[in-house]
Amino acid sequence: MGRYIVMRFLQGIPLLLFISVILFTLMMNVGDPVATMGGRRAVRQTEYQRLRRQLGLDKPVYMQYLYWLVGNDWTQVDRDGDGIAETAGTRRGVLRGDFGVSLLNGKPVLEVIGERLPNTLMLMVASEVIIILGALLVGIYSALRQYSVIDNLLTGIMFIGYSMPIFFVALFSMYIFAVLFKRWGLPYLPTVGMFDPQVGKTTAQILWHMVLPVLSISLISFAAYSRYIRSTMLEVMGQDYIRTARAKGLPRREVVFIHALKNASLPIVTVVGLDLPLLLGGAVVTERIFAWPGMGRLFLDHVDRADMPVVMGILLLIAVAVILFQIITDIVYAWLDPRIRYDK
Amino acid sequence: MNMIMESTSPNQPVPLNMEGLDTPPLTLSQLAWRRFRRHRMAIFGAIVLTLLIIYALAGSLVYPESYANHTDTSLRLLAPSMEHPFGTDSVGRDILARTIYGGQISLLIGITAVIIETLAGILIGALAGYYGGWIDSLLMRITEAMLNIPEIFLLIVMAKFFGGNIPEIEFIGRTFSGSVIVIVVIIGLTSWMYLARIVRAQFLSLKENEFVLAAHATGTSNAQIIFLHILPNSIAPIVVSATLGVANAILAEAYISFLGLGVQPPTATWGNMLDGANNYLESAPWLWFFPGLLILLTVLSINFLGDGMRDALDPRSRAV
Numbered sequence: 208m209g210r211y212i213v214m215r216f217l218q219g220i221p222l223l224l225f226i227s228v229i230l231f232t233l234m235m236n237v238g239d240p241v242a243t244m245g246g247r248r249a250v251r252q253t254e255y256q257r258l259r260r261q262l263g264l265d266k267p268v269y270m271q272y273l274y275w276l277v278g279n280d281w282t283q284v285d286r287d288g289d290g291i292a293e294t295a296g297t298r299r300g301v302l303r304g305d306f307g308v309s310l311l312n313g314k315p316v317l318e319v320i321g322e323r324l325p326n327t328l329m330l331m332v333a334s335e336v337i338i339i340l341g342a343l344l345v346g347i348y349s350a351l352r353q354y355s356v357i358d359n360l361l362t363g364i365m366f367i368g369y370s371m372p373i374f375f376v377a378l379f380s381m382y383i384f385a386v387l388f389k390r391w392g393l394p395y396l397p398t399v400g401m402f403d404p405q406v407g408k409t410t411a412q413i414l415w416h417m418v419l420p421v422l423s424i425s426l427i428s429f430a431a432y433s434r435y436i437r438s439t440m441l442e443v444m445g446q447d448y449i450r451t452a453r454a455k456g457l458p459r460r461e462v463v464f465i466h467a468l469k470n471a472s473l474p475i476v477t478v479v480g481l482d483l484p485l486l487l488g489g490a491v492v493t494e495r496i497f498a499w500p501g502m503g504r505l506f507l508d509h510v511d512r513a514d515m516p517v518v519m520g521i522l523l524l525i526a527v528a529v530i531l532f533q534i535i536t537d538i539v540y541a542w543l544d545p546r547i548r549y550d551k
Numbered sequence: 552m553n554m555i556m557e558s559t560s561p562n563q564p565v566p567l568n569m570e571g572l573d574t575p576p577l578t579l580s581q582l583a584w585r586r587f588r589r590h591r592m593a594i595f596g597a598i599v600l601t602l603l604i605i606y607a608l609a610g611s612l613v614y615p616e617s618y619a620n621h622t623d624t625s626l627r628l629l630a631p632s633m634e635h636p637f638g639t640d641s642v643g644r645d646i647l648a649r650t651i652y653g654g655q656i657s658l659l660i661g662i663t664a665v666i667i668e669t670l671a672g673i674l675i676g677a678l679a680g681y682y683g684g685w686i687d688s689l690l691m692r693i694t695e696a697m698l699n700i701p702e703i704f705l706l707i708v709m710a711k712f713f714g715g716n717i718p719e720i721e722f723i724g725r726t727f728s729g730s731v732i733v734i735v736v737i738i739g740l741t742s743w744m745y746l747a748r749i750v751r752a753q754f755l756s757l758k759e760n761e762f763v764l765a766a767h768a769t770g771t772s773n774a775q776i777i778f779l780h781i782l783p784n785s786i787a788p789i790v791v792s793a794t795l796g797v798a799n800a801i802l803a804e805a806y807i808s809f810l811g812l813g814v815q816p817p818t819a820t821w822g823n824m825l826d827g828a829n830n831y832l833e834s835a836p837w838l839w840f841f842p843g844l845l846i847l848l849t850v851l852s853i854n855f856l857g858d859g860m861r862d863a864l865d866p867r868s869r870a871v
Binding site for chain 2: 221222225226229230233234236237238366367369370371372373374375378379381382385386398485491492495496506507510513518521522525526529530
């Protein structure tokens, strides 16, 4: 097992390098960071060229990638932008934990991301908990009462939820719970932001503002999960050992929740494990609609202005999380199912 | 054929006598059609989808495209009425007419993006599965790398990459924003990975069969074995995946256009009609309701259809 885990980590390294090369090349052409730089707008051509040299954007792509990856403290950089490299570089490169600074505001990338990460996690963890609990409930119920009226009804609703674009759910729920409730004089939910600036950033405010985004995110993924749980539960419930457990007179609750669910949960672990890291940036559209200051909106804002270091930081963070969770999922899977052995 | 062969001794193939049977044996496609017909949701999906296609195509006979793109700021944000059944948008365009022309583009994008996706998926999956070795390793590492970044991020970065000033294009007498082609290409290029994995798995198991060995022995070329011998045998999962892919492509277009990075106005799509609609959440809900509903109906019916096809084409399913 230990060897397997080390192997997986080692395999992840070239994969990440490969991903970073692809993304870096793509990022080179998404726009001109100097042209869209706020505040320091370069008016004259000479000034424009100077800014590009100062930011190192005049270098060929592979040199920029190298500086980004391993840093530039082993060479001279052009600090004043006159075309002559004279100052020793200070960047230490991604490999040594230096993701560079944002081209927009000069803050370190990790700090920029760190400010937004908790906001996204808050939204996502709450949604994921609701999704898993709700999906378990609905999935198990549907499986136990297959083809009953309620099962058919739930299946229909799940299909609609699965096919629903998230912005439609979001706009629809905003319209009902904010606009219509307000019109009817009921207590209505806020639609944008994290807190009311007049009240301040209190826990109650944040929770209140989380309701609609969490509801929208949950409704979408909930559908796919509960379908999945329903089908794995159905499969397990038809097994011989379930019939045996029933035949020897175990209480139904024990059969369902201990004998069946334990085995049905194996494939579910895989799905959850592979989905979890995507949550990090999974809600670009939701965060945009609800003006939620999370990673998704950070990404949109910075990709708009071609802020390469921040965008690369976010994407790499997600890629690392995906790989990490794949490994964790494998380990949990082996731990849950003793038949699985990775060592040969 | 299969059913009769199974019932007789496997050692001595009995010559088939078709006249002797009460009913001729069903072909595989007849079996599939029988199973598909039973799937009520799939039939429902097929009917709704047909209606939506008729809506998008026949609607253009009622409203000319110039009417759909005609702006009149004195008519901005009108509520649904007899004259404008779906209301008007923020620059006074008729939303009903725009959903018709937007539907054509959205459906077109869905189908063409899936063609690219399917071609890429089949090619990469087939090469990896058939040749194995370093080709397989290389192609599968690329697939894995692409899967490690959520699709929406790839779409945004690629939309920015290929975006910029794209000339308008003329096609069958109509002018489209060139961004339509860009969107089709990037959706196709960011969605082939799952299909490639499916095709690779199919090829891995099929290439061990005797008919492939026989083809090799008779000197058939690799290309012919791949495309004429193995590919036709793995067509069922490809068809299902492509069908569901259309729904995903329509959704992807809607997301990217909703973010303002997709198809550029004046060309309408269901997705870009929603761009900015959340600013009028309270004052003009018809801005987002009708295009959103049409996207939902389309995706829903395609998903039903795909689900039915999966059940019908499943070779393990022998229910008639």
